[in-house]
Amino acid sequence: xxxxxxxxxxxxxxxxxxxxxxxxxxxxxxxxxxxxxxxxxxxxxxxxxxxxxxxxxxxxxxxxxxxxxxxxxxxxxxxxxxxxxxxxxxxxxxxxxxxxxxxxxxxxxxxxxxxxxxxxxxxxxxxxxxxxxxxxxxxxxxxxxxxxxxxxxxxxxxxxxxxxxxxxxxxxxxxxxx
Numbered sequence: 173x174x175x176x177x178x179x180x181x182x183x184x185x186x187x188x189x190x191x192x193x194x195x196x197x198x199x200x201x202x203x204x205x206x207x208x209x210x211x212x213x214x215x216x217x218x219x220x221x222x223x224x225x226x227x228x229x230x231x232x233x234x235x236x237x238x239x240x241x242x243x244x245x246x247x248x249x250x251x252x253x254x255x256x257x258x259x260x261x262x263x264x265x266x267x268x269x270x271x272x273x274x275x276x277x278x279x280x281x282x283x284x285x286x287x288x289x290x291x292x293x294x295x296x297x298x299x300x301x302x303x304x305x306x307x308x309x310x311x312x313x314x315x316x317x318x319x320x321x322x323x324x325x326x327x328x329x330x331x332x333x334x335x336x337x338x339x340x341x342x343x344x345x346x347x348x349x350x
Contacts, residue, residue, distance in 0.1 A: 174202050175314040176257065189256035190288050191313055202312035205266065209290060209303035210248035212238065218264035233305040239299040240274070246292040251306060255288025263291055266310055276310045280345035287316055 175183060177199040183189050191204055197278070213228040220226055222280040228247065231238065240246055254261060261283030265276025277297045293310070297302075303309070 173316040175316070176283040177201050177203070180204055181195070183256075183259070183314070185350070188258045189323060190253055191312075192253045194252075197311075198308070199313060205308045206254065206260070206263065206291075206310050206312050207251040207306050208233075208293070208303060208309040209251045210250065212295070213247040214244055233303065237302040237304045239248055239300055240295065241300060242297055244296070246295040246297075249290040250293065250310075251290070253284070253290055254312055255283065255331055256314060257286045260317050261291075262283060262313045262315060263293075263310055264313075266308060269309055272301055274301055274309075326332050
């Protein structure tokens with residue numbers, strides 16, 4: 173079951189979920205509009221190696237905006253701190269930015285119970301596109317978790333900066349041979 177906009181506001185008031193800062197005009201019928209934070213990061217090298225440290229370059233988005241170029245992955249964050257131990261968070265891009273050719277959260281849209289932070293956003297432009305710090309870029313919805321809850325305790329649930337996995341984290345899982 174998904175929370176409606178009024179229920180998101182109600183549960184926030186009860187302390188069951190966090191959206192900070194919160195602006196009531198950013199509520200939708202079943203989601204809340206989140207904004208792009210002021211800093212973007214890109215991979216320093218053109219080829220990312222999942223077994224090596226992934227170094228990032230960082231740029232603050234100027235007042236006049238920053239043009240995203242096709243063929244690059246940009247990592248940003250939400251301006252808002254978002255999370256809940258009661259509800260599952262799901263972040264997606266807004267259709268309005270999708271129609272401009274910007275993919276937001278194209279692979280990792282599902283959050284974990286207990287994670288509460290400024291979320292890392294995956295951004296990829298299909299064409300050159302200017303973005304601005306503070307622009308509405310996506311929406312977050314909250315879903316009811318059923319029995320057998322297992323809160324997330326990993327490192328990504330506490331990090332407020334755009335980040336990448338540690339070296340080897342994406343290594344193949346061991347396969348049991350029978």
